[in-house]
Amino acid sequence: MHLVRWLYGRAWVGSESPSVLFDLVTARLVEHKILLPGVTVLERLVASVRERTAKRLWRILSKFPSSAQQEKLEALLVPDEKTWYTPLDQLRRAPTRHSSPALINALNRLVKLRSLGINTLNFSGIPASRLKALARHAATIRVQAIGRCSNSDSIGADLGWRRSRFGRWVAFCSACADAEFRTQ
Numbered sequence: 424m425h426l427v428r429w430l431y432g433r434a435w436v437g438s439e440s441p442s443v444l445f446d447l448v449t450a451r452l453v454e455h456k457i458l459l460p461g462v463t464v465l466e467r468l469v470a471s472v473r474e475r476t477a478k479r480l481w482r483i484l485s486k487f488p489s490s491a492q493q494e495k496l497e498a499l500l501v502p503d504e505k506t507w508y509t510p511l512d513q514l515r516r517a518p519t520r521h522s523s524p525a526l527i528n529a530l531n532r533l534v535k536l537r538s539l540g541i542n543t544l545n546f547s548g549i550p551a552s553r554l555k556a557l558a559r560h561a562a563t564i565r566v567q568a569i570g571r572c573s574n575s576d577s578i579g580a581d582l583g584w585r586r587s588r589f590g591r592w593v594a595f596c597s598a599c600a601d602a603e604f605r606t607q
Contacts, residue, residue: 492541
């Protein structure tokens with residue numbers, strides 16, 4: 424029981440991969456001179472603990488957005504008729520030049536990000552490593568993939584960020600928060 428609590432704490436606070444968590448569990452068992460179970464037993468333990476931490480994360484995040492924020496974030500997915508770029512694509516694109524127009528564009532981008540109301544949310548209950556991992560993931564995922572996310576809970580645990588309609592919200596928030604952090 425202590426091992427599961429320890430592993431849960433590591434999985435919640437840290438951002439280690441499953442293989443690193445497996446190695447850490449094995450080392451802890453050896454250190455405490457406990458007979459090692461089979462490999463698949465430890466694999467299942469690590470997977471179930473990671474799934475529990477992911478569910479906890481989505482449960483916490485699902486309480487954050489207001490309906491007005493959800494509408495604003497959903498509007499970021501709608502592509503422009505002429506350019507086929509979404510507002511999210513435009514917000515993700517960081518300035519590449521050091522000039523006056525680029526500075527003005529960056530400031531306009533910051534105003535748009537702040538209008539979403541993300542900076543008013545309190546993420547203090549979520550470890551920084553989790554937020555960084557979400558931001559990294561959201562910065563690389565394609566907008567079309569976010570738009571195709573299912574709203575059901577039937578998607579596998581390895582795609583936990585898609586488990587609910589708030590998975591989209593988190594991807595938006597993470598990308599926007601990461602973009603806002605880079606512009607400051």
